[in-house]
Amino acid sequence: MTGSAATGPLLPGLDPAAFAAALADFRVAVGAQWVFTSEADRASYLDPFAIGDPQAHAAAAAVAPATTDELALVLAAANRHGVPVWPVSMGKNLAYGTAAPALRGSVVLDLKRMNRILEINEELGYALVEPGVSYFDFKAELDRRGSRLWMSGAAHSWGSVMGNALEHGVGYTPYGIHAETICGMEVMLADGSLVRTGLGAIAGSREWQVFKWPFGPNWDGLFTQSNFAVVTKMGIWLMPEPEAMAGFTISVPAKGDLAQLVDTLRPLRLDDTINATYTIANAWRQSTAGMQRAELWQGAGAIPEEVVARHLASRGRGWWNVIFNVFDHVPGGIDLRIAKIRQHFAAHMPQATITHTSWKKGEPQQPWMRQEVSLAPFAIVDWRGSPGGHSDFGPVVAAVGERVTQVYDLIERRFIEHGLDPWVGMFGMGGRALIFVADMLYKRDDPEMTAACQRLFRTLCREVAEMGVGLYRAHITFMDDAAAMHTWGAAQDTSGGGAGALPRLNDRVKALLDPGHILAPGKQGIGSRRP
Template structure:
């Protein structure tokens, strides 16, 4: 069934498609049913057609992009830019607003610069983590890429969406240094020192004369990012991979309070991850292989499964980076801290030294392994997550954890809850909802659960770090302070930069939501 952009009739859209074809070539305008189906969200929490695109366009560079924007502005056709469209669990390439034309940037796929002296790089949107790692290996680079859990997504897209890695550079948005963006009217702008001709400093320093605008173009629909500079980590002298098991559910607050000073002082100098018992219990199995009853897997059954494998209620993993001697000191301090607060915790350590072959546990090799859990609850499976940001103070983290666990069980979902200690002062929760995509009742239950949790978190002053396209307006609505002044400011910026509203309508709720709707 054909889908049209909002407010555009079939004849007008046909004329616009012809102009798009004239601008970039007919082979890069995708409007058949099969083409459009390839941009649907495979993990949508409900009816995929609710976020169907009317067509997709694949420009090769900024000249193509400018030509497409001219057509889109002329006909008021909304565009949904995607770097690779692999943002799994958050909507992939599907647009928030049904009928929006996908602007697929994967043909813009060059690694433009790798500066070994300064430890920086400049990339285009279509560069995946697989591509980037291959290019670094081809160059024999002494710089390390910080990769996410799965690696077929875009380096730019992941950073713009506040993605996470496992090295000291794992807060990817913090590594952005200098963007090239195209505004809705086709104007090309370089932020920071990129505004100077012939600069060497574009990727070196984040704070130029005047406002630093890089953050404005993350998780927004104010412009299209066409190039991104990023800081990269020089290869370390050594690395240690630490795995810990903490026995009791009641140990959670003490665990968070033990980790906080270690992270703030740099003893733990990369993000850590925590998994609760439900998140650990699979062992490579599906849900029906471990429990066949109704509702969430009971705590007693989950604890039986953990006991079979000798696992504690909490799993903690992180990597350390330093010289071999420095790693010895870090590990000694970590052991001392846990001996004082959680003496029953156990620790395993793996070591790597510069010059040795890299190993999978290092998270420097690229991978798709985490996708294997999608069919946990049923086939065809899907998943999304609820991701609040919380200070790493035991009492506060326990408050948030308890609400999420209780709501998941109340709604009959297994509380697969984990956390990233992404920075020294913030935890990002990742509470995964697994569902059978063909089960309307199951997906409806997940939607209701998500929206209930939005209300719960807003009531205690906790917000989200990102969300699926279905819930972007729900997440925006959580920012209640001063009569939703921040979402209102975002709308004002949007109106100034994109008066026709053609760039990614609905993204982060910007431009499509107002209080009371």
């Protein structure tokens, strides 16, 4: 699908002639068939889970380069004509805006044609990939090779291996903090120049993907969740196949047990007995399994607590449910982990009910292992009815029971006040923090419900910031709100805008690396205010 004329929204103040000239240059750079301007094409880049009017983040067009040479030509044209571009890998960051730009009228820079798996190194356990490599593609290539390396997949497999790591995505193996598995990038700056980070800066390096901390600063983190450059290649570490693993489910009966549960899990995760991400789900989150909301509750507002409690009791489930896998590379090691987890809970939380399932190398893989690619998480989208959508509020909270309960209680209360089911999970990705995923499940065509979600998110931003809590990521609609939570050092803002020291630093780096402000304006709130 292609179109010859641009009918999308233009940025205020952008000369239509300049935009038309940019499109002409894009066509020369990548071929006319890879510049998308028709209404149908542009609609394919809208946020399918938009929290309100999807046109609020509509793109003016899209362009899809296949090589770094083509990408450089696109960026040169964007700079020349003052047309901002919004880079996406696969554009499947569902619940956070997918491919839609934060700034309406930007041109989507679609990188899915840059889709080569450049290397999989079995000896050293790493891969080098381009932006358009999906989890489906990557798993298929590992299987084709008969690789003994395991990838850490995201909740759904439609998206990009690179994009998920850059957006701080999560998996369920010991390598599940995907940003921490990044080692070495190639990035293109706004002026079209290429830079290789880390040991990739050494011509002919064979160590680019094996060590994060070479001479000088580590720049890889600077290019995650930012708009400072376009990442064109990325190294990622992979896990050797384990000797054995076990999948745990822990059910905890009472709502008031949350603090005790957090304090019981923390030492097991901190000492690496539990060596992968664990997920705590509250009662509302558990209630969605295999059901539609109308089967449980048809009244107004959030499903009442007593209704949820009765439903869980009928299924023999407690108020809190924890799931996680543990892994070991030593024969017999998994049995020691299982025993320690059971003994620890027996001593510190005897009211919990624990079940586990085991797997050993050579046995057929099972769904609970999360080693197969899947789109299963999308089953929740129509919980409130079709057309459904979801996004989430994601604060990062110290893994201390009292602190977690304080934040949880606020979130649950505000969700109920706004008429939304408090569908809350918490990820224990490391031993020291929990990342909340408080999902807002809504009907996209219900303006009152989506307006309530926007009010809820912004209310929670203000209130948890007052508690000293920040977020780990946010939907494009709320990126400025999330950035505004970083208020430390605001008194030093001589511009009078009241921005914190970190947002000001981000804006200064943005101005240096992208003076034309053409790369993803507004992403993570960076550059929304000029320094």
